Amino acid sequence: MPSEFRITRTVEFSETDMAGIMHFSNFFRWMEACEAAFYRSLDLPLISFVPGNVVGWPRVKASCEYKVPLRFNEVIEVKLLIKEVRSKAVVYIFQFRKTEAGQTLPVILAQGEIAAVCVTSDAQGKMVAQPIPADVRAKLEVAPPAAYGE
Amino acid sequence: MPSEFRITRTVEFSETDMAGIMHFSNFFRWMEACEAAFYRSLDLPLISFVPGNVVGWPRVKASCEYKVPLRFNEVIEVKLLIKEVRSKAVVYIFQFRKTEAGQTLPVILAQGEIAAVCVTSDAQGKMVAQPIPADVRAKLEVAPPAAYGE
Amino acid sequence: MPSEFRITRTVEFSETDMAGIMHFSNFFRWMEACEAAFYRSLDLPLISFVPGNVVGWPRVKASCEYKVPLRFNEVIEVKLLIKEVRSKAVVYIFQFRKTEAGQTLPVILAQGEIAAVCVTSDAQGKMVAQPIPADVRAKLEVAPPAAYGE
Amino acid sequence: MPSEFRITRTVEFSETDMAGIMHFSNFFRWMEACEAAFYRSLDLPLISFVPGNVVGWPRVKASCEYKVPLRFNEVIEVKLLIKEVRSKAVVYIFQFRKTEAGQTLPVILAQGEIAAVCVTSDAQGKMVAQPIPADVRAKLEVAPPAAYGE
Numbered sequence: 001m002p003s004e005f006r007i008t009r010t011v012e013f014s015e016t017d018m019a020g021i022m023h024f025s026n027f028f029r030w031m032e033a034c035e036a037a038f039y040r041s042l043d044l045p046l047i048s049f050v051p052g053n054v055v056g057w058p059r060v061k062a063s064c065e066y067k068v069p070l071r072f073n074e075v076i077e078v079k080l081l082i083k084e085v086r087s088k089a090v091v092y093i094f095q096f097r098k099t100e101a102g103q104t105l106p107v108i109l110a111q112g113e114i115a116a117v118c119v120t121s122d123a124q125g126k127m128v129a130q131p132i133p134a135d136v137r138a139k140l141e142v143a144p145p146a147a148y149g150e
Numbered sequence: 151m152p153s154e155f156r157i158t159r160t161v162e163f164s165e166t167d168m169a170g171i172m173h174f175s176n177f178f179r180w181m182e183a184c185e186a187a188f189y190r191s192l193d194l195p196l197i198s199f200v201p202g203n204v205v206g207w208p209r210v211k212a213s214c215e216y217k218v219p220l221r222f223n224e225v226i227e228v229k230l231l232i233k234e235v236r237s238k239a240v241v242y243i244f245q246f247r248k249t250e251a252g253q254t255l256p257v258i259l260a261q262g263e264i265a266a267v268c269v270t271s272d273a274q275g276k277m278v279a280q281p282i283p284a285d286v287r288a289k290l291e292v293a294p295p296a297a298y299g300e
Numbered sequence: 301m302p303s304e305f306r307i308t309r310t311v312e313f314s315e316t317d318m319a320g321i322m323h324f325s326n327f328f329r330w331m332e333a334c335e336a337a338f339y340r341s342l343d344l345p346l347i348s349f350v351p352g353n354v355v356g357w358p359r360v361k362a363s364c365e366y367k368v369p370l371r372f373n374e375v376i377e378v379k380l381l382i383k384e385v386r387s388k389a390v391v392y393i394f395q396f397r398k399t400e401a402g403q404t405l406p407v408i409l410a411q412g413e414i415a416a417v418c419v420t421s422d423a424q425g426k427m428v429a430q431p432i433p434a435d436v437r438a439k440l441e442v443a444p445p446a447a448y449g450e
Numbered sequence: 451m452p453s454e455f456r457i458t459r460t461v462e463f464s465e466t467d468m469a470g471i472m473h474f475s476n477f478f479r480w481m482e483a484c485e486a487a488f489y490r491s492l493d494l495p496l497i498s499f500v501p502g503n504v505v506g507w508p509r510v511k512a513s514c515e516y517k518v519p520l521r522f523n524e525v526i527e528v529k530l531l532i533k534e535v536r537s538k539a540v541v542y543i544f545q546f547r548k549t550e551a552g553q554t555l556p557v558i559l560a561q562g563e564i565a566a567v568c569v570t571s572d573a574q575g576k577m578v579a580q581p582i583p584a585d586v587r588a589k590l591e592v593a594p595p596a597a598y599g600e
Binding site for chain 4: 010012013014015029032033036037038046047049072146
């Protein structure tokens with residue numbers, strides 16, 4: 001039962017802005033990419049549109065603190081930590097750190113948080129919150145607060 | 151029956167890249183935004199997911215020639231011209247020009263082209279090409295080549 | 301001295317995701333677009349790369365709460381409110397509401413917050429925080445908390 | 451002297467649109483990401499802002515033909531082929547193919563082309579075309595047309 005997960009990713013030219021740094025909105029895309037890779041690693045579908053078994057995870061809150069800018073071609077580790085698992089929602093923390101020569105440096109460049117609620121589709125096709133499916137819940141473990149420095 | 155349409159739009163900070171100009175991929179988003187505004191002006195749904203009447207316009211080809219870069223806060227006119235209407239497809243041309251004090255300058259900063267095919271959904275939910283619906287077809291007129299300088 | 305500002309904007313096809321709603325990262329781009337329009341309305345440059353007078357506003361924190369999803373072609377008002385003006389930073393609140401027939405509906409679909417720090421460039425070209433320039437500071441007024449429901 | 455290069459990449463949720471497929475504009479971002487990885491593999495800086503040695507590659511033309519849509523979580527190979535090297539410009543071809551269990555399938559899902567011109571900065575800071583630097587030129591080899599099926 002993992003409580004954390006990591007991906008490594010390179011800052012792309014199209015992700016920079018005229019200030020020469022990664023645009024602040026793109027950190028949220030990276031967080032979501034890390035979440036998706038986490039679900040693939042668990043062999044769980046993040047999203048399912050199978051009629052009768054629709055599952056989605058719309059975001060109810062997202063935030064990010066920016067400490068050091070990211071620049072083109074930098075190689076960055078994004079680390080996901082599970083902060084909270086509620087009956088119908090999960091809260092993730094994401095930490096961004098630089099890697100050099102395959103080593104992750106300790107400094108946190110940015111730290112974000114996403115709260116996602118588990119939904120399905122009702123008979124009218126409307127999204128409604130649902131308990132996290134048991135097979136998903138079984139694979140999610142909350143990280144100890146010390147793991148993300150609280 | 152219009153054969154052309156215009157929108158005006160300001161270059162956003164998030165659309166620039168570290169070279170200080172609008173990233174080349176964003177011109178394609180602007181072309182599509184102009185197409186969507188054109189359909190709204192015709193009171194036609196560009197996209198419909200109504201079961202039994204699904205309509206979509208996936209792109210089969212898109213291109214753009216870049217002549218002068220666009221910069222943050224510049225106000226740009228995007229002009230759509232209908233180049234071709236086939237039984238199941240439409241080809242649009244898009245011209246980008248700067249505006250100053252409400253006047254559109256003659257210089258073309260960029261010119262793009264999008265070919266979109268009209269599709270619906272078959273019984274298995276697969277996208278299949280279909281003739282352009284008659285109410286849509288009735289509102290599309292081909293622009294004379296002279297209108298886009300050919 | 302304005303403490304609030306509004307823009308109206310239509311959800312674009314490229315801003316939606318496969319769940320059929322505006323991707324959560326795009327709300328941050330919209331907030332920034334509203335901030336840029338606010339500065340244009342004040343006739344202030346949001347960004348300046350003029351040597352000796354570089355000004356920028358990197359974000360130190362951004363967050364958003366999502367209550368109701370936004371869909372393709374919906375017309376949305378984004379309202380900026382100045383929550384706080386510090387010596388070297390500004391905190392904005394942004395509220396997203398639907399408009400219909402030119403009327404803004406009261407329901408808040410999403411509410412975000414951005415803290416931006418005023419920087420300039422030191423002799424080595426490094427970004428350093430600086431006091432908000434006096435001509436900018438003179439045009440910023442803090443909104444009463446009641447204006448954003450606190 | 452390589453004339454081709456490949457990256458593998460997974461379609462992200464934020465890259466899909468409400469039609470459930472990768473938005474057509476994102477193919478252009480992927481092409482550029484492949485180009486950037488190619489330059490990293492050659493140990494060449496794609497972009498340099500070093501005063502006196504500014505190098506950039508603005509795009510003068512970009513196009514893409516879309517044959518089969520890409521979907522969330524699909525793993526895709528992007529293959530770069532050098533189509534043409536002129537004195538001041540390079541033309542690349544990019545082919546998108548699905549990979550399954552580490553094998554690249556033969557079907558081309560999309561094929562794009564980008565023409566980029568080599569520029570530097572003149573004394574006034576204006577971008578001007580320049581001959582491709584010799585160390586870069588020495589590492590670029592044109593692919594035989596048969597390699598991309600012409």
